[in-house]
Amino acid sequence: MDSKPLNNRIALVTGATRGIGQAAALGLARAGAHVIALGRTQGGLEALDDQIFAETGAHATLVPMDLKQPETLDALGATIHERWGRLDIVVHAAAVLGGISPTGHIDPKRWDETLTVNLTATWRLIRALEPLLKASDAGRAIFLTTGRVVRPKAFWGPYAATKAGMEALVRCWADEVEHTPVRAVLLDPNQMRTRMRAEAYPGEDPMTLPEPAEIAPLVVQLAQATDLGLPDRPVVFSDWKAAGGKL
Template identity: 65%
Template sequence: MPDLPTSSLPLADRIALVVGASRGIGRASALALARAGAHVVAVAQTQGALESLDDEIRAATGQSATLVPMDIGQVDGLDQLGLAIHQRFGRLDVLVHAAALLGSLTPVSHLEPRHWDRLVAVNLTAPVRLIRSCEPLLRAATAPRAIFLTSSRASHPKAFWGAYGATKAGLENIVRTWADELENTHIRAVLLDPGAMRTRMRADAYPGEDPAALPDPAEIGPLVVELAQADLGLPTASVSFADWKMRSGTRASA
């Protein structure tokens, strides 16, 4: 376990909410934020996966996370989540929304209404309700950052990806609009496109793909920490992991 004083860490004393924290990019983000000194409020549907995350955070930092098992598709719970964070912490410094469903990769004309409704609830309605619940908490922080995971499918439609792509396009519009509304505040909202990564969702979408050829989600952790602490200087921004990695490599070789 590292023995660094928490005050020396870039996100010391920050409160970071990570939605979709039990696996993949959300888990990697939660771990990176915790290692950077933040107290992580981890939200996911599976209690066991959250406890595993907490064990890893405790092993790496000596600190525990706050675990919130919930199905964000039951969107009323997000109002209660905001209230609970207010009562315990009084503010929110970092919001990372990494939860999403892939749904059925099927022709638009074959979409089952119940599958569509579930996808919209998790991928689009939940982040809208999360923004509504968390904006007052973000306003109470000194330099709050909100990071939303998006996908190239939002702007590049592809056969059979209609439902997922539509919800991600809607998410991008909502986040950009919200960020524009916050232009004169100290809150900054960012869309983060991770690209192809070694996640369960990617494996489900591309079962014939070699996962070893893809970046591990842990690689995006430093970028999430950077976005959580940097003043982007813009009412909104879109960030690509691939572009950031290229710039980081350029800086390292300079």
């Protein structure tokens, strides 16, 4: 197998400064992709770039951006077009939990923030990047989702509702681009050792959970241009660990 299956591919990763986004960015870079890393903190992005450079000898492109101001995604699409003319891979990992609260007690500001980051930013990302993905010979868009979409639970209203909306949006979009080289995937990482998981389950021992790095090989596999049997419409990969982290 080619040790650099993503050579010369251009990959955008949101939420790249920590957790699954960071693991995905590192995995894609190790596989040969040039990573455009999007995150909220300059320091976190620079730390990621240092690690990518130490391991690969190449730098990432760093984009400090807060998805609570999603209109900035429009300018990002134009910048990518100007520099590369295409985009081969998108991994949309950025999200917020929105707090654990009874539905009637949800703070309106937190609701608006969760809606903006988890749903509206996904629409803006698709809107800005679709032409770039279509310019690739095999555009791959990977969206992180959650089992709360199909298994709603008390106190998870903002997160479950906005992720359900995101899934519906991605499925509609995938239908629209099914006759193009673009394919969309919904990836449910399940329980994982992330800051968001710790926020939702503060009493849980994080050492009992898999590290985000364990899902990186599957992200790399899903990002490849080779025919992996991906359907025209998005599927949810949720039992990734039982499959050894592979398709």
